[in-house]
Amino acid sequence: MLEALLGTKNRELTLQYLLVFNEGYAREIAKYFDVSLPSIQNQLQHFEANGLALSKMSGRTKVYFLNPRYAFLEELTALLVKARSYYKPELKEKFEMQRKRPRRVGKPL
Structure with a gap:
């Protein structure tokens, strides 16, 4: 959806x-998206x-997160949220679905 603006689909994802x-x-x-690792690393x-993202080390893994002090974070967030509404149903x-792990057995809904 935002490839023309951001450059690549992987950047948007x-x-x-x-x-x-x-x-x-x-x-x-x-x-998660079944794309090549080097592309995501880049x-x-x-x-x-x-300056758009920051990272921290968690053991030997470098974990990235959006920089809360990024000047255009609010505008970028609004753009990404709006773009998500135009995605195909399977990507949407x-x-x-924000769960990364399965629910514990026997846990009530």
């Missing part, structure tokens, strides 16, 4: 992932180099 799940690491994002490095469902 990575931003959407960070917005919906608040944080993520490259392998997790690549696996996007995350690009975002960090330009990926962003609405």
Whole structure:
């Protein structure tokens, strides 16, 4: 949807992932969307180099999250949320389902 503006589909998917799940690491994002790992790593490095994302180490894993001090974060968030409403149903469902792990057995709904 925003490829013309952002440059690549993977860049848009990575931003959407960070917005919906608040944080993520490259392998997790690549696996979630079934895209190549180097592409996602490049996007995350690009975002960090330009101040859009920050990272922290969690053990040996570099976890990325959107920079809360980024000047255009509010506008970018509004744009991404609006773009999500135009996605195909199967992609839209990926962003609405926010559970990363299965529910504990026997846990009430």
